[in-house]
Amino acid sequence: MNLKREILAKVHTVPPLPEVVFKLQKYCNDPNVSYSELAKVIEVDQGLTTSLLRLANSAYFGCEQSIGSVQYAMTRLGLKRVYQIVLAVCVAPMSRKPIRGYDLAPAMLWQHAIATAMASEYLAQELGGADPADAFTAGMLHDMGKIVLGNFVDVDMDKIRQAVDRKGIPFDEAEREVFGTDHASVAAALLQRWQIPTRIVTAVRYHHHPSACPDPEPLLDIVHIADVLCRDVGWGMGADALLYRFDPASAARLALPPDIAEQTMAEVSLGLEGMMGFFQTLGATQGQPAAQPVG
Amino acid sequence: MSALLVAAQAQKQGRTIVAVDITEMAVAADPALILVTYSLGSCVGVSVFDPEAGVGGLIHCMLPLSKIDPRKAADRPAMFVDTGLPALLQAVYDLGANRRNLQLKAAGGGSPLGPDEVFKIGQRNLDVLGKVLWKNGLELRAQCVGGSQARTLSLDLQSGRTVVRTDGKESEL
Known part of the structure; x- marks a missing residue:
């Protein structure tokens, strides 16, 4: 059989996200939701509450005034921001582990996720056309398929390398040749299982080639460009290195102003270290297992 | 990627690894040190060494020109090639390196596959590197640049x- 079916079956072995994520997602756009009721949903989880408040007070998410309660975090940062932070706290432990196949050392997938999230949000703010909050979320989740596909890549790396070297095709195309699917499609399947909103799933599915989507929204192009830039810089770079193709129509659709790529890279580089530091301390407080070296 | 392996190897030999992060540089005159920088994609890493003075340095620059954000360049000169390389050279001179002894090597400046990428950050990093070196009357002794690979560059301050x-795979530059 077919490796693709085996891979998709593996997607269903990834743990579901905690209920609180769905509740926040559901109420994000509900003007009538009670913040005090919603805050209680988070507060039953002591670890989550601690992590949320820490991140809410970090330089990137936070503000001058310190945030001492979940409800105040919602009022000060907005529900969407709180949703993002909770999602980040839930997803981080999975993407902090080393990823075989892609040869990503501990925390490298997460570094790429957070860098791409920040770059996507910055581009959405600068260019318009997409909700910066959606851009952050899609950027953060775009490579989660590697968690599942990594073990398969590990087994078949020689075949993938041969396809890349001999035919000069990009890494994702080689994945499709060998597996019948690629890490972007696997990520989309995983996010569907996690009930992530469709617009974000679509941006993730097409993040290497937005023009393949029949009707690409700016969110797709933004996540693509952000991924390209963060990969170029080397944030969370693994065995697939820069072995991808750029979708030039993406840049044309967004009508990118001059210097935007460099502005984005400079901006992200200043905030990234702090963000990674914050997530590291969360790992320590949540009693995550110590990182293992790549095998 | 192979950071842990490198560190383990170095420890066995009683050496100390100094990791140079992106947008940073390190200079030293201590033969116990090995300077390393990881994950060079379109960024450019430059090593400089004066064997007589035993002084060396390593930098990991992200972007070609500081004019896009002079404030960031003032905070972090190593972010940009045009401010970073002069800062690196000045720092090794300050430690006693002599310009005529300098051995300069570079790695990085990569780009995604195909000709379509519009930003050309890697190529522009290399262009600006060439210009700064030319202004200083210096040349690269060796380089491993371009392509779509990720690279790690290290400089052993003893040898x-x-x-x-x-x-x-390792290869000596």
């Missing part, structure tokens, strides 16, 4: 040996 690692 001056400069090594590039790509896809788990």
Whole structure:
């Protein structure tokens, strides 16, 4: 059989996200939701509450005034921001582990996720056309398929390398040749299982080639460009290195102003270290297992 | 990627690894040190060594020109090639390196596959590197640049040996 079916079956072995994520997602756009009721949903989880408040007070998410309660975090940062932070706290432990196949050392997938999230949000703010909050979320989740596909890549790396070297095709195309699917499609399947909103799933599915989507929204192009830039810089770079193709129509659709790529890279580089530091301390407080070296 | 392996190897030999992060640089005159920088994509890493003075340095620059954000360049000159390389050279001179002894090597400046990428950050990093060197009357002794690989660049301050690692394979520059 077919490796693709085996891979998709593996997607269903990834743990579901905690209920609180769905509740926040559901109420994000509900003007009538009670913040005090919603805050209680988070507060039953002591670890989550601690992590949320820490991140809410970090330089990137936070503000001058310190945030001492979940409800105040919602009022000060907005529900969407709180949703993002909770999602980040839930997803981080999975993407902090080393990823075989892609040869990503501990925390490298997460570094790429957070860098791409920040770059996507910055581009959405600068260019318009997409909700910066959606851009952050899609950027953060775009490579989660590697968690599942990594073990398969590990087994078949020689075949993938041969396809890349001999035919000069990009890494994702080689994945499709060998597996019948690629890490972007696997990520989309995983996010569907996690009930992530469709617009974000679509941006993730097409993040290497937005023009393949029949009707690409700016969110797709933004996540693509952000991924390209963060990969170029080397944030969370693994065995697939820069072995991808750029979708030039993406840049044309967004009508990118001059210097935007460099502005984005400079901006992200200043905030990234702090963000990674914050997530590291969360790992320590949540009693995550110590990182293992790549095998 | 192979950071842990490198560190383990170095420890066995009683050496100390100094990791140079992106947008940073390090200079030293301590033969116990090995300077390393990881994950060079479109960024450019430059090593400099004066074997007589035993002084060396390593920098990991992200972007070509500081004019896009002079404030960030003032805070972090190593972010940009045009401010970073002069800062690196000045720092090794301050430690006693002599310009005529300098051995300069570079790695990085990569780009995604195909001709379509519009930003050309890697190529522009290399162009600006060439210009800064030319202004200083200096030349690269060796380089491993371009392509779509991720690279690690290290400089051994005892021997001056400069090594590039790509896809788990090491080669001396």
